Amino acid sequence: MAAQHAGALPRRPDRIHWRPHLEGYLFIAPWLIGFVLFTLGPMVASALISLTSFDILTPARWLGLGNYARLLNDKVFLNAVFNTLFYIALAVPAQLLVALGLALLLNLRVRGVGVFRTLFYLPTVVPAVAGVLLWVMLLQPDFGLFNHLLRLVHLPGLPWLTDTTTAKPALVLISLWYVGSQMLVFLAALQGVPQELYDAANIDGANALGRFRNVTLPMITPALFFNIVIGIINASQTFTLAFIGTAGGPANSTKFLVLYIYEQGFQSMRMGYASALAWALLIFILLLTLLQFRFSRWVYYEGTARG
Numbered sequence: 001m002a003a004q005h006a007g008a009l010p011r012r013p014d015r016i017h018w019r020p021h022l023e024g025y026l027f028i029a030p031w032l033i034g035f036v037l038f039t040l041g042p043m044v045a046s047a048l049i050s051l052t053s054f055d056i057l058t059p060a061r062w063l064g065l066g067n068y069a070r071l072l073n074d075k076v077f078l079n080a081v082f083n084t085l086f087y088i089a090l091a092v093p094a095q096l097l098v099a100l101g102l103a104l105l106l107n108l109r110v111r112g113v114g115v116f117r118t119l120f121y122l123p124t125v126v127p128a129v130a131g132v133l134l135w136v137m138l139l140q141p142d143f144g145l146f147n148h149l150l151r152l153v154h155l156p157g158l159p160w161l162t163d164t165t166t167a168k169p170a171l172v173l174i175s176l177w178y179v180g181s182q183m184l185v186f187l188a189a190l191q192g193v194p195q196e197l198y199d200a201a202n203i204d205g206a207n208a209l210g211r212f213r214n215v216t217l218p219m220i221t222p223a224l225f226f227n228i229v230i231g232i233i234n235a236s237q238t239f240t241l242a243f244i245g246t247a248g249g250p251a252n253s254t255k256f257l258v259l260y261i262y263e264q265g266f267q268s269m270r271m272g273y274a275s276a277l278a279w280a281l282l283i284f285i286l287l288l289t290l291l292q293f294r295f296s297r298w299v300y301y302e303g304t305a306r307g
Contacts, residue, residue, distance in 0.1 A: 050275035060272070067276035077277065079252055080260040081284070083168070084236060087256065088288075091172045091238075092231040099179040099227065103186035117187070124180030132244040135174045136161065161246050164253040171241045171254060182227045189223035190216065221299045229292055236285050257281050 025032075050067055054060040071077050106117050123131060138145045139160040147157030160170045193216060201211045217224075239258040242248055248255035248263070255263075261281065265274030 046275045046278060049272055050279055052272045053270075054272040055269045056271060057269070063272065067273050068280075070273065071276065071280055076252065076255070076260060077280075080255050080257045083252075083254060084238070084256045084284075087168055087171065087238060087254075088232055088235045090169065091175050091235050092228065094172055094176060095179050095182060095231055096224070096227055098176050099182035100186050100224075102179070102183045103190055106183070106187055107190045120183060121180035123177050128178075128240040129244055131177060132174060132240055135177065136245055139170055139174075162250060164251050167246055167250060167254050171238075171245060174241055174245065175235075175238075182231065185223050185227055186220065189220040193219045218300045219302070222301060225292075225296055225299045229289060232288055232292070233285055236281070236288065257284070 049060065051062065051064055052060040053063050053066075102120055106113055106120065139147075141147060141157055141159050141162060144160070146160070150157050158166055160166055197215045197219070198211055201215050206214060237258050238256050239262065242254045242256050242259045243262070246254040248259050257277070258281065261274050261277045264270045264277060
């Protein structure tokens with residue numbers, strides 16, 4: 001018997017049951033088909049088109065890296081990069097502060113807080129075009145509500161969207177209308193902070209500012225990091241605000257990268273150059289995102305040691 005066992009062949013593993021796997025692939029097939037047709041396919045086509053001169057009406061002409069070399073000498077493109085970075089530097093911190101402030105207020109246990117949570121989130125589901133048009137009317141220099149309020153307190157009205165110095169800050173002001181999603185992320189993070197930590201801080205004699213700095217802020221850093229990453233990605237792709245609010249003006253001061261891509265592709269019909277711009281935007285966003293992950297050691301994840 002021992003000899004038989006010693007010379008016996010190893011037992012073959014059970015055959016793979018393909019049916020559960022097949023069912024899984026069938027379930028995700030609609031997503032896979034949609035991804036290939038509407039995401040991966042257009043990305044590959046855009047990469048190929050970016051290497052050509054193509055205006056839709058005539059056959060494409062091969063340029064190689066000519067479109068990408070042109071980017072370095074395109075002053076409008078460089079200005080669009082500057083405008084986008086300037087907008088990111090203004091909008092993202094402002095949105096984070098407003099979203100966190102609202103989340104702290106809506107985390108209080110007061111009567112009717114659910115109604116206020118709904119009201120503050122509601123602008124997020126309003127169509128962007130309608131929201132921007134509303135703000136354009138509010139910021140009109142002559143009859144807008146904002147300048148009317150300034151005049152009531154004997155202050156001069158501002159040109160808002162019609163002046164190069166105020167146009168980008170005005171767009172940042174409009175963007176604060178849409179911080180509902182960031183607010184919800186912060187609110188969920190705040191509600192996940194253990195009460196025991198606050199009790200321990202109270203025993204140590206920490207005041208409200210001390211509890212926020214030493215307990216709340218470290219515990220919500222994952223949500224803060226998430227909102228920073230998503231906020232920068234969204235700000236890099238700002239289109240509706242500039243297209244509806246200012247059309248890229250005045251004097252190209254609000255011409256962001258996505259708006260410039262739209263103008264080149266759908267107004268000037270330079271699809272090859274617009275595709276190269278789109279890939280430049282992808283690289284731009286990728287680099288910004290990688291930088292954020294590179295310097296993310298300040299993020300605290302419960303249950304893990306800091307590096």
